[in-house]
Amino acid sequence: MVIKIDYNKCCWKDGKCTSCGCGSCIGCVEACPVGAIKRAKKVLIDKLKCISCGSCVNACKHHAISLA
Numbered sequence: 001m002v003i004k005i006d007y008n009k010c011c012w013k014d015g016k017c018t019s020c021g022c023g024s025c026i027g028c029v030e031a032c033p034v035g036a037i038k039r040a041k042k043v044l045i046d047k048l049k050c051i052s053c054g055s056c057v058n059a060c061k062h063h064a065i066s067l068a
């Protein structure tokens, strides 16, 4: 299983939330049990750390992350 993020759907752009303006899209980063996701200028997923648990897929309200 490979984790993928669709940057068109992800609301975190240029270091901030562009959806509701909260400034901290709560979701994927908080859901990951192994700390494989971080918010930089864009959301970055460390594929070497990812254990394909699917928590971030379920946590993302914009359906921007998929496992295939």
Ligand code: SF4
Pocket: 005, 009, 010, 011, 012, 025, 026, 027, 028, 029, 043, 059, 060, 061, 062, 063, 064, 065
């Ligand atoms: S939860 Fe979804 S929309 Fe929010 S930062 Fe993560 S991938 Fe982007």
Ligand code: SF4
Pocket: 003, 031, 032, 033, 034, 035, 036, 037, 045, 049, 050, 051, 052, 053, 054, 055, 056, 057
């Ligand atoms: S699938 Fe699980 S381990 Fe992989 S990035 Fe998402 S929450 Fe983290």
